[in-house]
Amino acid sequence: MKKFALVAVIVTGSLLLYAVGDFPAFGDAKSPANAGVEGGFSVSRYYITETAADTAVPNIVTAVLADYRGYDTFFETTVIFIAGLAIFAILRVANPGAPDRRDRPSSDSGVEGDHNRVIIGMTCRLLIPVIQLFALYVVAHGHHSPGGGFQGGVMLGASFILIAIASDLDTALRRFSERRYLALGCVGILIYGGFGLLCQLLDRHFLDYGVLHKLMGVTPVMARSHSMLGVEIGVAFTVTSVMFAIYANLSTRGELRSGL
């Protein structure tokens, strides 16, 4: 098997390296990916020149993500949600005989463990609110500065994982219980899909936000900008809950007890 792998890797690698000579040089602004074919239409140039007029969103990446390629992002979010459900289906075990986690005293591990716990606990107590606030800023400001639903959602999920690592999973679950993260994951998808369906109800295509200006009382261009914030919030909800669900289920073999 090792020999076969080595042969496969060397053959594939040399074929790819042979093709490298035909690629445009690094940093070439006129390469086909950056400027399209000679005299033809280039979608990435269109994004750069027209985003401001189409959507009034300064961050072109967010505009492409949430508006021009809204379908792609919607189904990527669905993939993440399904991944969360798959982990739930594979690992989660119901244990009706187990004691309720609220009744169990938090585990102590001797005097030395306590000293460590004080330092780690205090640091996390100071850090976690800042992390969460910054995550919310990244979500809410995602169409003006680098950021958006995916990045902010991962940060928010990581802050809950930090609680679980610093104290134990029970503490984290008391703040973000299984019922809550499952519901939040669904709500995220529903927000995103809801924006799409709302556009359809107003006689436009799915996720064609411009028409929502009738409900928002702003210009169609600003309606696109506001709707992008809405779908980013939906993405952030789903990503947050799936990130925490992955950690909680993997670290406890699906029992959701006692953590690492």
Place this chain on the structure above:
Amino acid sequence: MDFLRTSVIPHFNYWIYVILMMIGLWAMIGKNNLIKKLIGMSIFQTAIILFYVSIGVKTGADIPIPAHHAHHDEAAAGAGAREEEDKLDPDAFANPLPHVLMLTAIVVGVATLGVALAISQSIHKDFGTLEEDEILEKIKASTHDG
């Protein structure tokens, strides 16, 4: 030396991505441990991400977030009027498309890696091992018994 100057250096990003991808491919095929295979898969994904992002680079270009000097609503209202004189130069900003594609790919990659780890965890629960050959032996033994 000449080969290095003419072929490798102008295309160094492609060389790095090919090398990284082959490390990942080798780990996925050649390694026996399932977790090591997953590590290989992650390295493979990272190589693809590097490939895409490096395609979008333009020398001297800025991040694809133009500063909005005019006020937000004003810009939206006057979008039609100030059209011609205020068009952005496409060569002054990095290509946003590879960034968008990779942004979602990273998070989806994490989620699918989570699924893969969950599956390997339940394999470990059933077979007590994550070595591929040992798992295959146990499967063979159990089918012979039945």
